[in-house]
Amino acid sequence: LLHTIYLMFVFLSTGPTVSGLLVKGEVGQNITVPCFYRVKTEYDITSVCWGRGACPSSKCSRPIIWTDGWRVTEQYHTRYVLKGDLLKGNVSLTILNAQEADSGTYCCRVEIPGLFNDETTNLQVVVERGDRMVFCANDIGLSCFCSAPGSASEASFTVSTWPSVSVSEAPETVS
Numbered sequence: 443l444l445h446t447i448y449l450m451f452v453f454l455s456t457g458p459t460v461s462g463l464l465v466k467g468e469v470g471q472n473i474t475v476p477c478f479y480r481v482k483t484e485y486d487i488t489s490v491c492w493g494r495g496a497c498p499s500s501k502c503s504r505p506i507i508w509t510d511g512w513r514v515t516e517q518y519h520t521r522y523v524l525k526g527d528l529l530k531g532n533v534s535l536t537i538l539n540a541q542e543a544d545s546g547t548y549c550c551r552v553e554i555p556g557l558f559n560d561e562t563t564n565l566q567v568v569v570e571r572g573d574r575m576v577f578c579a580n581d582i583g584l585s586c587f588c589s590a591p592g593s594a595s596e597a598s599f600t601v602s603t604w605p606s607v608s609v610s611e612a613p614e615t616v617s
Contacts, residue, residue: 463565468572473540474525475565477550481531487511489553490533492522497549497562506548509533540569 467473481487488511493502502508508516509528517523521539526532533552537544545568552561 463563464568465565466568466570467537467540468570469541470572471540473537473544473567473569475535475537475548475550475567477533477535477552477563477565478526479531479533479552479561481529484529486531487529488555489515491549491551491553492533492535493549493551494546495549496547496564497551499558500560502549502551507535537567542569542571545569 465473465475475492477490477492479486479488479490489509490511491502491508492506494504494506496503505516506518506522507514507524509524511528513528514524521537523536523538524533525536526534533550535548535550546566548565548567550563550565554560
């Protein structure tokens with residue numbers, strides 16, 4: 443049985459992106475971490491595990507999800523799912539509602555019979571806070587603009603009236 447892991451390189455203008463072995467996305471998005479193996483016949487279908495951290499010499503450390511190749515057999519958190527067609531070798535991991543804490547190394551291990559035959563891939567996931575803009579206005583003509591590109595320390599708050607008066611400050615937290 444010959445199995446090969448395939449990585450899918452996806453470049454999207456919006457949403458999560460995969461570049462080499464790096465997957466980037468934003469907080470709150472669903473992020474898919476790609477992993478594929480070749481399935482020509484039903485005899486090629488095999489078990490796969492996903493874990494946090496680099497792939498060890500066997501199994502998955504800090505396991506997230508396991509499949510026997512036909513269905514998910516173990517799932518350690520409901521935010522980690524396999525949405526691909528398992529029977530065609532698509533064992534890509536989807537992280538639902540990604541958080542910054544989801545950043546780190548992920549291991550995809552396709553278990554191949556025999557000693558040290560497993561196919562492994564380590565992928566780095568980076569989950570970043572997205573830009574947030576809030577525009578508001580009320581009946582008395584007060585308007586405000588709030589932006590938080592990157593982090594709360596870069597946030598600004600501007601109050602404008604007629605004639606234009608501007609006040610800027612960096613709030614401690616931005617929600």
